[in-house]
Amino acid sequence: EPEVTQTPSHQVTQMGQEVILRCVPISNHLYFYWYRQILGQKVEFLVSFYNNEISEKSEIFDDQFSVERPDGSNFTLKIRSTKLEDSAMYFCASSAGEKFFGPGTRLTVL
Amino acid sequence: GENVEQHPSTLSVQEGDSAVIKCTYSDSASNYFPWYKQELGKRPQLIIDIRSNVGEKKDQRIAVTLNKTAKHFSLHITETQPEDSAVYFCAASRPGGSYIPTFGRGTSLIVHP
Numbered sequence: 140e141p142e143v144t145q146t147p148s149h150q151v152t153q154m155g156q157e158v159i160l161r162c163v164p165i166s167n168h169l170y171f172y173w174y175r176q177i178l179g180q181k182v183e184f185l186v187s188f189y190n191n192e193i194s195e196k197s198e199i200f201d202d203q204f205s206v207e208r209p210d211g212s213n214f215t216l217k218i219r220s221t222k223l224e225d226s227a228m229y230f231c232a233s234s235a236g237e238k239f240f241g242p243g244t245r246l247t248v249l
Numbered sequence: 250g251e252n253v254e255q256h257p258s259t260l261s262v263q264e265g266d267s268a269v270i271k272c273t274y275s276d277s278a279s280n281y282f283p284w285y286k287q288e289l290g291k292r293p294q295l296i297i298d299i300r301s302n303v304g305e306k307k308d309q310r311i312a313v314t315l316n317k318t319a320k321h322f323s324l325h326i327t328e329t330q331p332e333d334s335a336v337y338f339c340a341a342s343r344p345g346g347s348y349i350p351t352f353g354r355g356t357s358l359i360v361h362p
Contacts, residue, residue, distance in 0.1 A: 172349070182285075182293060182338060182352045195349055199308040230292060234348070238283070 141165045143162045143241035145231050152221055160216045160244045162231030171214045172232040173206065174240075175199070182230065188214065221248045251276040255353025263361050268329050270356045272339035273321040279341040281348055282315060282322050283327050287336045287355075296337075310354070329360045 144163045152158050164171050186196040188206055196238040205217045214233075218225055226248045231241040252275040262268050273332035274282075280301035299306045299313045299322065306313050312330075315322040322341075326333055336357050340350030 181354045184349055184351070187349055237298075238348070238350075239293060240294070242292050 143204055143231055143233050143239050145229075145241035145244050147244060148242065149245045149247070153247065154248055155220050158218050158221055158246060159228050160218075160231075160246070162214045162216070162233075163212050164214055164231065164233030165235075165239055166212070168233035168235045168239075170194075170232070170234040171206075171208070171215045172238070174183055174230045174232060175227040175244075176230065177227045185216070185229075189191050218246075221246075251279060251341055251351040253339060253351050253353040254329065255339050255356060258354065259357045259359070261348060261359045261361065262329050264329060264331060266329055268326045268333070268358055268360075270324045270337055270339065270358070271321060272323070272341075272353050274341040274351075275320065276343065277317075277320065278343050280344050281342040282313070283340050283342070283350060284311075284313060284324050285338045285340065285352075289296070289335075292342050293338060301311065306341075322359070326358075327360075331362050334358055334360045 146161045171188040174182050176182045184197050186200045187194045203219045207215050228243045228245050230243045232238050255272045264288045283298040284296050287293045296342050297308050297313050299315050310327050312325045336355045338355045339353040342348040342350040
């Protein structure tokens, strides 16, 4: 069964540094998403992406965040200047109806 | 926007008992209600879903019911097993190609052997 993959599985960074989280969605899916989950809390929507542009974003997705589909397979989330409160698990998901989540990247900002 | 409330936050049952998790939603336009199971440190996995044109759906030991008038939906797990222990999230989503579910806060289900 095809799966969404994410790299790295764990990213540790210093406050103020830029990070790029990478995702490879399922190949025939058209919708892509990023979610985050702060430890012990619910899954929160960040952004959706369709037809090479952002289709929706939440209030969490401020100017520090950006997404890109640099080629036909990768989907990235960039955080320009990380803050302590950005520490969370970040899940990528793709959908062609049913939504499939990747395994997540645990981001730790020190 | 949509607001999804989920109860209880923690549910502890004995193996073999039934477990029920309840959610309410606020947006009457929501028409898709998935349930996800998240084991510790793992990704959310879709376990069952229901659309607004259906009142109940069952898949082996799990079932989901939907009451559109009252705007609530529930997950029922019968004959619980220790491997059912996980956090369960309900979600509600509006119609449209890019469905974006709003998640509940999650219920930590503990099944004691």
